[in-house]
Amino acid sequence: MRVTSEDGRKPTIIDVAREASVSQGTASDALRGSDRVTEETRKRVKRAAENLGYRVNRVAQGLRTGQSGLIALMLPSAGGVEMLAHEYYVSALIGASRAAVAGDLGLVLLPEIDGDSTGAELADGVIVIDPPRRDPSVKRLRKEGTPVVTIGADPSLPGDPWAVIADNEENCRSVLDRLRASGARRIVLISSDEPWGWFLGNEAAYRSWANEVEMVTTVLSAGPGDRDGARAATADLLTGEDPPDALLALTVDSAIGALEAAQDEGIEVPEGLQIAGLVDGAPLRDGDPAITCFDLDPVAQAEAAVKLLMARIRGEEPSGPVVIDGRLIERESTRPVRDGG
Amino acid sequence: MRVTSEDGRKPTIIDVAREASVSQGTASDALRGSDRVTEETRKRVKRAAENLGYRVNRVAQGLRTGQSGLIALMLPSAGGVEMLAHEYYVSALIGASRAAVAGDLGLVLLPEIDGDSTGAELADGVIVIDPPRRDPSVKRLRKEGTPVVTIGADPSLPGDPWAVIADNEENCRSVLDRLRASGARRIVLISSDEPWGWFLGNEAAYRSWANEVEMVTTVLSAGPGDRDGARAATADLLTGEDPPDALLALTVDSAIGALEAAQDEGIEVPEGLQIAGLVDGAPLRDGDPAITCFDLDPVAQAEAAVKLLMARIRGEEPSGPVVIDGRLIERESTRPVRDGG
DNA sequence: TTGAAAGCGTTACCAT
DNA sequence: ATGGTAACGCTTTCAA
Numbered sequence: 250m251r252v253t254s255e256d257g258r259k260p261t262i263i264d265v266a267r268e269a270s271v272s273q274g275t276a277s278d279a280l281r282g283s284d285r286v287t288e289e290t291r292k293r294v295k296r297a298a299e300n301l302g303y304r305v306n307r308v309a310q311g312l313r314t315g316q317s318g319l320i321a322l323m324l325p326s327a328g329g330v331e332m333l334a335h336e337y338y339v340s341a342l343i344g345a346s347r348a349a350v351a352g353d354l355g356l357v358l359l360p361e362i363d364g365d366s367t368g369a370e371l372a373d374g375v376i377v378i379d380p381p382r383r384d385p386s387v388k389r390l391r392k393e394g395t396p397v398v399t400i401g402a403d404p405s406l407p408g409d410p411w412a413v414i415a416d417n418e419e420n421c422r423s424v425l426d427r428l429r430a431s432g433a434r435r436i437v438l439i440s441s442d443e444p445w446g447w448f449l450g451n452e453a454a455y456r457s458w459a460n461e462v463e464m465v466t467t468v469l470s471a472g473p474g475d476r477d478g479a480r481a482a483t484a485d486l487l488t489g490e491d492p493p494d495a496l497l498a499l500t501v502d503s504a505i506g507a508l509e510a511a512q513d514e515g516i517e518v519p520e521g522l523q524i525a526g527l528v529d530g531a532p533l534r535d536g537d538p539a540i541t542c543f544d545l546d547p548v549a550q551a552e553a554a555v556k557l558l559m560a561r562i563r564g565e566e567p568s569g570p571v572v573i574d575g576r577l578i579e580r581e582s583t584r585p586v587r588d589g590g
Numbered sequence: 591m592r593v594t595s596e597d598g599r600k601p602t603i604i605d606v607a608r609e610a611s612v613s614q615g616t617a618s619d620a621l622r623g624s625d626r627v628t629e630e631t632r633k634r635v636k637r638a639a640e641n642l643g644y645r646v647n648r649v650a651q652g653l654r655t656g657q658s659g660l661i662a663l664m665l666p667s668a669g670g671v672e673m674l675a676h677e678y679y680v681s682a683l684i685g686a687s688r689a690a691v692a693g694d695l696g697l698v699l700l701p702e703i704d705g706d707s708t709g710a711e712l713a714d715g716v717i718v719i720d721p722p723r724r725d726p727s728v729k730r731l732r733k734e735g736t737p738v739v740t741i742g743a744d745p746s747l748p749g750d751p752w753a754v755i756a757d758n759e760e761n762c763r764s765v766l767d768r769l770r771a772s773g774a775r776r777i778v779l780i781s782s783d784e785p786w787g788w789f790l791g792n793e794a795a796y797r798s799w800a801n802e803v804e805m806v807t808t809v810l811s812a813g814p815g816d817r818d819g820a821r822a823a824t825a826d827l828l829t830g831e832d833p834p835d836a837l838l839a840l841t842v843d844s845a846i847g848a849l850e851a852a853q854d855e856g857i858e859v860p861e862g863l864q865i866a867g868l869v870d871g872a873p874l875r876d877g878d879p880a881i882t883c884f885d886l887d888p889v890a891q892a893e894a895a896v897k898l899l900m901a902r903i904r905g906e907e908p909s910g911p912v913v914i915d916g917r918l919i920e921r922e923s924t925r926p927v928r929d930g931g
Numbered sequence: 932t933t934g935a936a937a938g939c940g941t942t943a944c945c946a947t
Numbered sequence: 948a949t950g951g952t953a954a955c956g957c958t959t960t961c962a963a
Binding site for chain 3: 261262263273274278279281305306307308309310311312313314
C-alpha cells in the first residue's frame with residue numbers, strides 16, 4: 250500500500266492521517282465528528298486536513314456508503330427541458346433547489362425522459378413532476394428500486410403514498426364557486442387538447458360542478474403555450490350566440506389569450522366578463538387587469554417533495570400523500586363578492 | 591472475494607461475469623464495447639447483463655476513472671437560485687441542459703455560492719454564469735483544480751481563455767447606433783445601482799459612444815427587478831426639462847417600467863419616444879408595443895460553455911475565449927430606419 | 932483473446 | 948480511544 254503523498258495529486262485521507270500521525274480510520278472518524286476520537290486528536294486531524302487543503306472525495310465516499318448525496322428532478326418531457334418556459338416548473342425547480350441545499354443534497358436536472366441518464370443513475374432518488382400516464386423510464390426507475398417521489402399523482406400507480414399532490418378537484422371548484430359568487434352564470438372552461446391528467450381532471454371537476462349548479466358547460470381547447478389559439482377561440486365564443494359571462498383558463502397563455510380577445514371585442518373585464526386562471530404566472534400578475542387565479546404554490550410542492558424523498562431514502566414508512574393547499578389570489582379580473590354571496 | 595449473487599442486491603458486474611462464464615475484466619470490456627473481446631463473447635455478456643437487469647454503478651465507475659460524468663452549473667448568487675426569475679438564466683439553463691444531454695453528461699444545479707456543495711464536489715467541472723467580482727467559492731474551485739468555464743468574463747481573471755463571452759461594448763453600441771439611425775438625438779440609459787460588471791460595462795460603453803457622437807448622457811438607476819422604480823424614475827425624466835427621445839434599458843423590468851411610464855404620460859411609442867432593451871424576455875415580446883432589444887442568445891452561450899468545459903476536462907488546450915454574437919431583434923418600440931441612415 | 936489481481940478513496944468492522 | 952484491514956464495484960495493467 251503506497252502511503253506517500255506526491256505533490257500534484259489531491260491529498261487523500263491517507264495524507265491527512267500521516268500528517269496528523271493517526272490511522273486512516275481515525276482520521277475518517279475525526280473528520281466526520283465521531284465521538285470515538287478524543288477532542289484533542291480531532292482538532293489535530295482537522296488542522297492537518299486544513300493544512301493540506303484536503304477535501305473528502307465524495308465519489309469514494311459514495312461508493313462506500315452507497316449514497317451519492319444527489320437527488321434528481323425530472324421535468325415532464327414535452328420536448329425536453331423546455332417546459333421551463335412555464336413559470337410553474339421554474340418555481341418548482343427553485344423550491345427543489347432550496348430544499349436540496351437545506352438538506353445538504355445536490356440537485357441534478359433530469360431533462361427529457363431517456364434511457365440511461367447520468368443524472369438518474371448517480372442520484373439517490375428522483376422527484377418526478379407530473380408523471381406521464383405511461384412512461385417507461387419512470388417505470389424502470391421504480392423497478393430498479395430507485396426511490397421515487399412524484400409531484401402530482403402517477404396515473405399508473407393510483408394511491409401511491411410517495412407523492413405530493415394538490416386537490417385539483419377542490420381547487421377547481423373553489424375558483425368556480427368564487428366566479429359564481431360574484432355573479433357568473435355561464436362559465437366556459439379553456440382547456441387543452443393535450444391528454445395530460447391535469448387537463449382531464451380539471452375538465453371533469455368543471456363538468457361535475459356545473460352539473461350540480463345546473464350550469465351549461467362549454468370546453469374550449471388551445472395548446473398549452475398557444476396564446477393566439479386561445480385568443481381566436483375565445484373571440485369566436487364571445488361573438489357567438491349565448492356568450493359566457495366568465496372564463497376559467499387552465500394555462501397562463503390561455504388566460505392571457507382570453508383577456509386579449511375580450512379587449513379586442515371591447516368587452517370590459519371584469520364588468521362584462523370575468524376571467525380566472527388555475528395556475529399563476531407573471532403575465533397574470535402584470536396583466537391589465539391583473540388576473541385572478543389559483544396558485545398551486547409549486548415552490549412548496551417541490552420543497553415537500555424533497556423532504557418526502559429524503560424520508561423515503563432514509564427508509565422511513567410512507568405517511569400517505571402530502572397535500573399542498575394552494576390559495577386563491579384575488580386580482581382585478583373578477584368582480585368583488587357581494588356580502589350576501 | 592465473495593462471488594455469490596444474493597437476490598435482493600442489485601446485480602454487479604461480477605454477477606454478469608459469472609452468468610456469462612467470463613472473468614470480471616472481460617465482462618467490463620465486453621459491456622463497454624472494447625475490441626479486446628470476441629464479438630461472440632460480447633454478445634453473450636450483453637445478454638447476461640440484460641437478463642440480470644444489470645446497470646453499471648456509476649459511482650464505482652467514477653471512483654475508478656476519476657470522472658463522475660457530471661457537470662455543474664453555478665448561477666449567480668443574488669439570494670440564491672432565485673435568479674431563475676430572469677428569463678436569461680432560464681434560457682441558459684435550458685441550453686446547458688440540452689448540451690449536457692448531447693454530451694452524455696448529467697447537469698447539477700449549483701445554487702447559491704456556498705462552502706461545500708455536494709454538486710460541486712461531485713462534478714467533473716463547473717460552469718459559472720456571470721462570475722462575481724471577488725467570489726471566494728469560484729476562487730476555491732480554481733485553486734482545487736476543478737475545471738471552470740465562465741459565461742461572461744471573470745473580473746478577477748482577465749483574459750481567461752476558458753470563457754464564453756459576448757462583446758458587450760459592441761452590442762451596446764449597435765443598439766445605440768440603431769436608435770440614432772431612426773432619429774434619436776437624446777438617449778437616456780436605464781441602468782442599475784448593482785455593481786455588477788454587466789451594468790458597469792454597458793454604462794461605460796454608453797458614455798464612450800455618446801462622447802463620440804457628442805450626445806448628452808444621462809444614466810438612470812433602478813433595481814434589477816424593480817419595474818415600478820424604473821417607471822417612476824422614467825416618469826420624472828419624461829416630465830422634466832430636456833426629456834429624452836429614446837431610452838435604452840439594461841433589464842427587462844426597466845424596459846417595461848419605462849414603457850409604462852411613457853404610456854402614463856400619454857407619450858406614443860415609438861413616435862414620441864423610442865425604447866430598446868439589452869436583453870430579451872417575454873414581457874418585451876408580449877408588450878404593446880413589443881420592445882426592440884438585443885438578444886444575447888443565452889441558449890447558445892450555455893451550449894458553447896458546455897462544449898468548452900468538455901474540452902477543458904479532456905485536457906485540451908484553450909483556444910481563446912468563445913464569443914457568441916447576439917442579434918438585434920427589431921420590434922415595434924423603435925421607428926424604422928430611413929434609407930439614408 | 933482472456934484471466935487474475937491491483938488499485939481508486941472511503942467507511943466500518945474487529946482487534947487492541 | 949485508536950490501529951489495522953476488509954470491503955464497496957469498477958477499470959486497467961500484467962500475465963498467460
